[in-house]
Amino acid sequence: MADVNRGDRPLSPHLQVYRPQLTSITSILTRLTGNALIVAVFLIIWWLLAAATGPEYFALADSVLTSWFGDLVLTLSLWAIWYHYLAGLRHLYYDAGKGLDIPTSEILGWVCIGGSVVLTVITLIII
Numbered sequence: 001m002a003d004v005n006r007g008d009r010p011l012s013p014h015l016q017v018y019r020p021q022l023t024s025i026t027s028i029l030t031r032l033t034g035n036a037l038i039v040a041v042f043l044i045i046w047w048l049l050a051a052a053t054g055p056e057y058f059a060l061a062d063s064v065l066t067s068w069f070g071d072l073v074l075t076l077s078l079w080a081i082w083y084h085y086l087a088g089l090r091h092l093y094y095d096a097g098k099g100l101d102i103p104t105s106e107i108l109g110w111v112c113i114g115g116s117v118v119l120t121v122i123t124l125i126i127i
Contacts, residue, residue, distance in 0.1 A: 022109040029113075030087040033080035040077035043070075078123055083116035 043065065050061030064070055090108045093099050099108055 022106050026087065026109040026112055030084060033084045037077060037080050037084065040073055043073060079116055079120040082119040083112060086112040086115050
């Protein structure tokens, strides 16, 4: 017999029951940074193709890339590169069968987040 109260129950109760954990947030950030880097690569490729096309088109692409929007995108891309790199190292550590307990994985998550910010600032100072 069909359940008549089916409409009253949530379809995905896990979203209301479980609080976000650092490990799940860092996993989502890894996926987001990977996809955001694709967008940044397309922006840089557009700039390079504009340089090969002609001076007028390059002036347009260069004005976009050197504007506040371009600076923001490139700075966030730099952070995404560092975060993605550190998250990859963390997963290599996990693949070795180490750091899989909850306290260590949370520490490694904070290291990925904090380390990526620190490395981004250091890179911006050096460059």
